[in-house]
Each structure stands twice: as structure tokens, then as C-alpha cells.
Amino acid sequence: MPSLRLADRMIMKILPLLLPSMFAVAQEATAQDAQCAGERAAMVETIRARSAAGIVGQRGLSERVLEAMGRTQRHLFIPERSCSIAYADGPVPIGHGQTISQPFIVALMTELAEVAPDHVVLEIGTGSGYQAAILAQLTRKVCTIEIIPALAEAATKTLGDLAYDNVSVRLGDGYGGWPECGPFDAIVVTAALGEVPPPLIEQLKVGGRLVMPVGAYTTQHLTVVEKIAPDRTTTRAVAPVRFVPFTRSKN
Numbered sequence: 001m002p003s004l005r006l007a008d009r010m011i012m013k014i015l016p017l018l019l020p021s022m023f024a025v026a027q028e029a030t031a032q033d034a035q036c037a038g039e040r041a042a043m044v045e046t047i048r049a050r051s052a053a054g055i056v057g058q059r060g061l062s063e064r065v066l067e068a069m070g071r072t073q074r075h076l077f078i079p080e081r082s083c084s085i086a087y088a089d090g091p092v093p094i095g096h097g098q099t100i101s102q103p104f105i106v107a108l109m110t111e112l113a114e115v116a117p118d119h120v121v122l123e124i125g126t127g128s129g130y131q132a133a134i135l136a137q138l139t140r141k142v143c144t145i146e147i148i149p150a151l152a153e154a155a156t157k158t159l160g161d162l163a164y165d166n167v168s169v170r171l172g173d174g175y176g177g178w179p180e181c182g183p184f185d186a187i188v189v190t191a192a193l194g195e196v197p198p199p200l201i202e203q204l205k206v207g208g209r210l211v212m213p214v215g216a217y218t219t220q221h222l223t224v225v226e227k228i229a230p231d232r233t234t235t236r237a238v239a240p241v242r243f244v245p246f247t248r249s250k251n
């Protein structure tokens with residue numbers, strides 16, 4: 001068909017013009033990933049060294065959690081995609097007044113949740129989607145709830161682009177949990193509240209753990225609640241932390 005031939009001719013003309021810039025973009029991406037790989041490996045060593053201080057018990061952080069941290073491209077979850085910012089052991093602003101937690105805290109919460117490959121996990125506070133991505137590599141299914149629409153949308157896109165197919169993101173107030181997705185083997189809450197929401201305990205399986213910063217803004221403790229019977233829990237405070245507040249929808 002003449003029109004096809006015309007299109008072919010156009011492509012032949014445009015391609016030589018496009019190829020060098022496509023090549024340059026690919027080269028840049030590879031160079032950035034190589035740089036990031038070094039910074040990511042250094043981040044894992046920093047986390048490993050910090051965990052030796054005893055906060056996670058005698059054993060420190062498990063290798064499977066450290067490996068997931070070492071594999072996950074944290075720089076793709078933050079607005080500027082800067083490696084030096086992403087892999088420093090500090091929190092990073094993600095817009096809308098929210099932050100992605102520092103890598104050590106992400107690793108610590110993941111460890112304390114004691115997740116296993118067949119587990120179904122609930123996260124409250126999707127934010128950038130980074131903690132969900134770590135959990136997704138260590139479990140069967142992750143359901144995560146975010147209250148800020150723009151963050152829920154961005155995290156859905158990032159997780160989709162990176163092919164984290166076992167994560168579902170839902171927009172809403174996570175106080176009531178997500179019963180249709182549960183019951184859950186573990187629940188990770190990444191925003192601070194004065195009390196543990198009762199619906200979350202209800203949706204936790206017996207033997208499961210909920211990890212959450214509990215307390216007012218200035219005096220929060222990373223807390224582990226274990227459900228030891230249908231109507232019994234044990235609670236222990238692990239470390240003082242500072243998280244953004246758990247907000248409530250007005251509906």
C-alpha cells in the first residue's frame with residue numbers, strides 16, 4: 001500500500017535522528033543504575049551495622065530483609081530520583097507534607113512483622129510505595145491503603161511500572177482496615193496514632209503481628225502487637241521513633 005510505504009520512508013528518515021538520543025538516554029539510565037547500585041550496597045551495610053546494636057534482638061536483621069533492601073530501587077520511589085538522597089539513611093520528603101521512612105526503620109518494621117513467603121500483609125500509609133515494595137518481595141500479597149489521592153495514584157503507577165504485581169493500593173482512611181483483603185498475617189502501619197485501631201486487631205490472624213508507631217507526635221514508640229488468641233494481644237514498645245501523623249477522613 002502506498003501509504004505504508006510512505007510511513008516506512010518516514011521512519012527510515014526519522015530513525016537515524018532518533019537513535020543517538022535513544023542511545024544516550026539508555027546510557028544515562030545504565031550509568032545512574034550503576035552509581036545507585038554502589039550507594040544501595042553501602043546503605044545495606046549501614047543498616048546491617050545499625051542492627052548489630054541489639055534493637056532487633058541478638059540475631060540482628062535477617063539476610064532476607066537485607067537482600068530485599070539491596071534489590072529495591074529506592075531512588076525510583078522518590079520525587080527527584082536522586083541516588084545520593086535515596087540511599088542515605090534518612091527520611092525523604094515525598095510531597096504533600098509526607099516522608100518516606102529512613103531505610104533502617106523500613107528494614108526494622110519489616111523484620112518485626114516477621115513476614116513469610118505465604119503471608120498476606122496489610123500496610124496503612126502507602127506513601128511512595130517503597131515499604132509495600134519491600135513487603136511484596138517477602139510475601140504472597142500486600143494490600144496497602146493511602147489517604148492522600150495524589151500519593152495513592154503515584155504509588156500505584158510506580159509499583160505497576162516496576163511490576164510489583166502482588167500489591168493492591170486502595171485510596172481511603174486505613175483506620176477501618178481492608179476486611180475483603182484479609183485476614184492478615186501481618187499489619188504494618190507507617191503513620192503515628194495514639195492508639196492501635198481496633199479494626200486492625202480484628203483483621204489480624206491469631207499468631208500475627210501488627211507493627212506501628214504509637215503515641216503523640218513528640219513521644220512515639222515503634223510498637224509490636226501480637227495477637228496470641230482471638231481476644232488477647234501482647235504489646236511491646238521497641239524504640240522511640242518519629243513518624244508523620246495518622247490522619248482521619250471526615251466521612
Ligand code: SAH
Nearest residue numbers: 100125127128130131147173174190246247
Ligand atoms: N510507607 C510509606 C511512608 C509513608 S508516610 C513509604 O514507604 O513511602 C505515611 C503515609 O501515611 C502518608 O503517605 C500519609 O498520607 C498516610 N496516612 C496518614 N493517615 C492515613 C490513614 N488514616 N489512612 C491511610 N493512609 C494514611
